[in-house]
Amino acid sequence: xxxxxxxxxxxxxxxxxxxxxAQRVHISQPGISAQIxxxxxxxxxxxxxxxGRGAGLTAVGEVALAHAREVVAAAQSLRxxxxxxxxxxxxxxxxxxxxxxxxxxxxxxxxxxHRAHPGVEVSLIEDDSDRLVGHVREGRADMALIGAAGGPxxxxxxxxxxxxxxxxxxPAGHPLAERGRIxxxxxxxxxxxxxxxxxxxxxxxxxSAAALGLTPAVALQASAxxxxxxxxxxxxxVAVLSESMAARYEGLRTVPIADAGVPAVLALITAxxxxxxxxxxxxxxRRFFGEPQPAGAAPLGGLAAG
Numbered sequence: 539x540x541x542x543x544x545x546x547x548x549x550x551x552x553x554x555x556x557x558x559x560a561q562r563v564h565i566s567q568p569g570i571s572a573q574i575x576x577x578x579x580x581x582x583x584x585x586x587x588x589x590g591r592g593a594g595l596t597a598v599g600e601v602a603l604a605h606a607r608e609v610v611a612a613a614q615s616l617r618x619x620x621x622x623x624x625x626x627x628x629x630x631x632x633x634x635x636x637x638x639x640x641x642x643x644x645x646x647x648x649x650x651x652h653r654a655h656p657g658v659e660v661s662l663i664e665d666d667s668d669r670l671v672g673h674v675r676e677g678r679a680d681m682a683l684i685g686a687a688g689g690p691x692x693x694x695x696x697x698x699x700x701x702x703x704x705x706x707x708x709p710a711g712h713p714l715a716e717r718g719r720i721x722x723x724x725x726x727x728x729x730x731x732x733x734x735x736x737x738x739x740x741x742x743x744x745x746s747a748a749a750l751g752l753t754p755a756v757a758l759q760a761s762a763x764x765x766x767x768x769x770x771x772x773x774x775x776v777a778v779l780s781e782s783m784a785a786r787y788e789g790l791r792t793v794p795i796a797d798a799g800v801p802a803v804l805a806l807i808t809a810x811x812x813x814x815x816x817x818x819x820x821x822x823x824r825r826f827f828g829e830p831q832p833a834g835a836a837p838l839g840g841l842a843a844g
Contacts, residue, residue, distance in 0.1 A: 541613050543577040544606040546570050547585060551603050554592045622814045629815040630659040634670040634682030636737070638762045641804070643826040644683050651822045658815045666736035666761075674807055680816045681808045685738020687745050690805040697806045697820075699827050700782075704742045704802050706793040707770055707777040707784035714776065719794040722750055729757035729775030731766050739763075739802045743778050746798040 549559035550570065560567040578585050585599035595603060621628060635644060648660060663670075663679060671691050673679035690696020706725055708714050714728070726747065733740045740759075747754050757775050760766050767787040770777035777784065780802040784792045806823055808816060 539577060539580045541610065543573050544610050546573050547577055547606050548603065548610065550574060550586065550593050551595055551599065554594060556593055559593075618814060627655045627815045627818050628657045629813055630661070631681070631813075631815055631819060632661050632663060632673075632679045633819075634663050634665060634673055634679040634684075636667055636670065636683065636685055637664045639664070639683065641683060643828075644823070647819070647822040647826040650826070651819050654822075655815065655818065660819075666734070667738050667741075668736040671807065674809055677809065680812065681806060681819065683804070683806055685741075686803045686805050687738055687741035688800050689803055690807055693810075694807045695810055695812075697824075698803050699806060700804045701801045702781045704739060704746065704778060704795060704798050704800075705781050705784050706795055707767065707779055707787070707790040708793065709771050709773065709789055710791060712773075712776075712791070714793050715791045717793050719796045721796045722747055722752055722798060725776065725795060726752050726754040730754050730778055731758045731760070731769045731775040732756050732778040733763065733766060734759045734761060738804070739778070739780050739783070742780075742800045742802040743798070745800040746795070749799060750797060 546559065546563055546565070549563050550556055553559040553562060556571055556574075557567050560570040563570065565573075574585065581598075581602065583598040583602075584596050585602055587594045587596055633648065635641075651658070652660060663673070665673070667684040667686060670679065670682040670684050671694070674682050674694060686696075689701075690698055706714065706720060714720060732743060735741075735744075743754070758769055760769065763779055763783045764787070766777045766779060767784070767790055769775065771787070771789050777790065781792065784790055806820070806827075808820065812820075
């Protein structure tokens, strides 16, 4: 009796058809039939009723199926355990990142991980932070780098990388340029330029305003922080960005918002259970990102991804 024969047996049982099962396990129909007959000979019992058009399980086959699944699962668990011990991580990982991501430690971590574990296929997807959270929750992504408001989303394993305030940013000569700080109630009286809904910076700004009973009217929005800054530099309104985002653009003056109580957060999120490959990738991320940074620190280019 061989593990592959048990896999063929399970496939025929689940498909109730030798031809479809053969296609599923990538073997010829005569080949899978011969392997099943060999298994039946080894067990001394008939597993399938071949009298009809399909392949129904006999009473013995019904009993054998549960055991076959246990044996195959145990063999796969053994392989995973040995691979982990040997460092031979295999599999596929889907990593999400916010659109226009420029956070290079993520790229460094992915590069180092790929060199160490070339057997793992890594694919990248881009989206806004809200949708990336949904991808991780639903299992379509293993890990994602997102912007969030206040902290990582509930119900997921989250690692906040940097936390910083949301600020206003204006060009020199703007009436707010020389202000030490500005309250939200006054700020929302100006045309606001911001990132779109679904981004962490926008969520932090909206939540801070909502806590004070304010509903800002966003005059212009753009998906890239650089576009928000460029629009503000041309006098089209007040940019609302994270502190480190605003600091990147020459010509913009940063004005702290006195009562913006919800910070913008850059975080790595994963599902609560993960594969050995994911755990290994997270170890590389921790190496390149370092310890979580407090408010005001921007060693990563800040929340450049939103």
